[in-house]
Amino acid sequence: MFHTIESFIEEYSNEAAATQKLLDALTDASLQQEVAPGYRTLGHLAYHLIPSEGLLSPLDLQLEVPAEQSQPPAAASEIAEAYRKVTQSLLEAVRTQWTDEKLEESALVFGATWKNGLTLYALMKHEIHHRGQLTILMRQAGLPVYGIYGPTKEEWQSMGLPVPAI
Structure with missing residues (x-):
């Protein structure tokens, strides 16, 4: 849970930069990649990484986000740009509309009472979780995958370093 605006901004800025690097590597053709028939495509998963009204609407922040069930664009560049705009808007909204005290206030989120700092933490962890799924689909689609918390193979x-044993 976040207790200061600065800690959220610092942590989320780093995570968003890592996500943005992956989204910028997507191609239009790669958006149709599925892990298996009937599951989310890479395009749907990438678009799902964009903060949306489902988790953010209870926070009473003034910013524009996609509707929870909206369809992803067909162009990878549009997904990457939408993510860039929404994450910057979120960071700016938290920076300018809230104080540290607002993080300790509570709101009803998915039927439970969560402190605002916990909701922002959950938003970030949700993104990290799905970003891991994204990298698998990117590999299946033949795209480059970048290391987030350490180097890729x-x-x-x-x-020029030996690849650690798997």
Whole structure:
């Protein structure tokens, strides 16, 4: 849970930058990649990473976000740009509309009472969870995958280091 605006801004800015790097690597053709028939496509999953009204509407922040059940654009660049705009808008809204005390206030989220700092924490963890799924679909689609918390196999190799045993 976040207790200061600055801690949220610092942490979420870092996570959003990592997500943005992956979204910027998507191609229009890759958006149709499925892990298995009947599951979310890479395009749906990428669009799901954009903060939406489902988790944010109880927070009473003034910002524009996609509707919870809206369809993803057909262009990868539109998904990446929408993510960029919404995350910057979210960071700016929290920075300018809230104080640290607002993080301790509670709201009804998914039928439970959560402190606002917990809701922002859950938003970030939700993104991290789905970002991991995104990297698997990116690999299946033949796209480059970038290390988030450590190097990928390709990054180890490009550094001339032995790839750790799997």
